[in-house]
Amino acid sequence: MKIFYAVQATGNGHISRAMELLPHLSNYGEVAVFLSGSNSSLDSALPVLLRSKGLSLFYNQSGALDLKQIAKNLSPVAIYKTAKNLPVEKYDLVINDFEAICALSCRIKNKASVHFGHQASFTSGQVPRPENKNKVGEFILKNFARSSLNIGLHFQAYDDFILPPVIKSEIWTAVPEAGDYICVYLPSYSDQETYKYLQQIAGQKFEVFSKEIKVVEQRGNCTFIPVHKERFNQSLIHCAGIITNAGFETPAEAMYLNKKLLVIPIGGQYEQKCNAAAMQHLGPTVVDKISPGFCKQIINWLQQPAPRYNKSFYLPAAAIVDQMMQQVTAKLLH
Template identity: 55%
Template sequence: MKIFYAVQATGNGHISRATQLYPYLQKHGEVDFFLSGNNASLDFALPLKYRSKGCSLFYSKCGGLDYWNITKNIKPYQIYSDANKLPLKNYDVIINDFDSVTALACKLQNVHSVQFGHQASFTSQNTPRPEKKSRMGEFIFKNYAPAPQNLGLHFEAYDSFIHPPIIKDEIVNATPQNLQHITVYLPSFDKECLEKAFKLIPSVVFHWFLDTVKETHTIGNITYFPVNQKEFNTSLINCEGIITGGGFETPSEALFLGKKILSIPIKKHYEQECNAAALKKMGVPVVYDVKDDFNQIIENWLNMDIIYPKVKANNIPETLEFLFDTYNVK
């Protein structure tokens, strides 16, 4: 069997998920990967056969999206050309993790596909949304990477086709400890937006992962790390808690490990707002705007005695069997 797997690189989570799935997919056939977008900072250590600039996200300095930069970097003609060139009819199965180029290619070439991943869960209206829905956000969920079949991943099974999150083997097999540091991963925030708040709590040790850091170094109570999967896993497994955005993979892993979470969803990022709504229902504190009192918010969070529901890890062989069975390919 030949398998085409499209990975959206608007963040590191999609790449992390594809990396975990790859050895399991290989048991079903030969896998070629397509990477679309330019936001990911993780190495793509997979057999990458096709690539497109696709659509990428750009951030403002302190926790928001830069829509001007996003819009001006969209090249419709190039996207159309890239979609036309993808030889999808050479594959038995097309798996699309929320990539618009692959969705367009399937439409142009009249090829069947399955949307697989977190965003697929939002095709169900049962999946949590914020109190105020975004018409544009809902439009994107429906039209950005549509497929005739959907297999979603989320914190809980909000619908019959939604499965538990893909958790990396390193996390599943870990023995978590509390070495009393706080892991920080907030790619939409520049260093200067948060550094002052962290320094105002000298008794708390922070492990801060930043795209702009080239070498690990410590200044005061903050150790600055480059974005590195192995070091991040170690920090997360041994932390007291994590401060992160409103993404999916990192909160899923933290919940699986039983770690405290403080979520700061990216402003005007509807998917992250939806994830934050789901996390709030699970008892996770959510901060929507970082202000001068952020250090007090962190201290209050650390003093909270909250028991979070533990998230299950996906049974990957079972989920892939379900995927291939519903695709009508054995």
């Protein structure tokens, strides 16, 4: 079987998941990877066949989506041209992980495809939403990578087509410890903004992963570290807790390791507000945004007891791929 796997490269979560799934997906056939987007800070070890700038997301220093920068880098003509030239019709199975160009190409060429990933779960009305739904956000989640079949990933089995989060093998086999530092990964905030608050919490060490630097820097109680997959994994495994955005992969791995978790949804990113709504019922602490009271919120969070999350839903990556392919065979390739 020839498999076309389109991966959204805006942010690190999609790439990290693809790197974990690819060896298992390759057991089902020859996989060609299409990487779309230009705003990831993680070096990809994927065997990329095709690449495109795609639709990249940018953030301002306060963590909100920078719509002007997004619009400035958007080229509808180039996107349509890329979609038209994408060779999806030459493959037996087309999988996309929230990748709009591949989805558009399949619609142009009347080619069946699978939307497989976290965002695919939001086609279900059973998945948690914030109290105030956002119509534009709902439309984007359901239509950005619209496909013939949706197979979602989420924290819980909110619907019958939703599978567990993909946990990296290094995390899955790890023996976690509670060190004396807090791991921090807030890529939507500048180092300056993050440090402004963390430096005020005397006596607490922080390891802050940054996309702004190339070498490790020590600033007061904060060690700033360039984004690096293995280094981040080790920091997460051995930290006392983690502060991060309300994404999907990192919070899922933190809960798998039973780490104290404080999440901050990215301003203007509806999916993260949905994730935060889900996590409010699972144990993590949710903070709406970094504000003057952020230091006190961190201190209160640090004083809370260590959590014990329900991990009965989790599966190894190989089993997730097997269950995904079972759904594909039953619903698409029959």
